[in-house]
Amino acid sequence: xxxxxxxxxxxxxxxxxxxxxxxxxxxxxxxxxxxxxxxxxxxxxxxxxxxxxxxxxxxxxxxxxxxxxxxxxxxxxxxxxxxxxxxxxxxxxxxxxxxxxxxxxxxxxxxxxxxxxxxxxxxxxxxxxxxxx
Numbered sequence: 619x620x621x622x623x624x625x626x627x628x629x630x631x632x633x634x635x636x637x638x639x640x641x642x643x644x645x646x647x648x649x650x651x652x653x654x655x656x657x658x659x660x661x662x663x664x665x666x667x668x669x670x671x672x673x674x675x676x677x678x679x680x681x682x683x684x685x686x687x688x689x690x691x692x693x694x695x696x697x698x699x700x701x702x703x704x705x706x707x708x709x710x711x712x713x714x715x716x717x718x719x720x721x722x723x724x725x726x727x728x729x730x731x732x733x734x735x736x737x738x739x740x741x742x743x744x745x746x747x748x749x750x751x
Contacts, residue, residue: 685691697709
């Protein structure tokens, strides 16, 4: 009678270790490949977004260049910078006045009160900060 073969013999164990090692190596390679491919896809998407932004910027610059090369814009700039005008053309000039040359009544009273010598200094400071006498 033949003796039953032990399933835990060294040949079977080595075979199982080799099979599990190969399976582990394949799974590790697959996971690494998946991770790298996902990372590359993210980088590609970021590059696409940047390309779209650059294309939009280029398009805006082309439109601006087209505007800058129009004769109307050149004439407008000439009028604004050198004061050039066509014969018979009338020009309006708007000046923004920011100086207050004439003092208000409140400013006059405050100045008179501060310049007086008979008023104590504490009262002058009260007048400056709180507008009180």
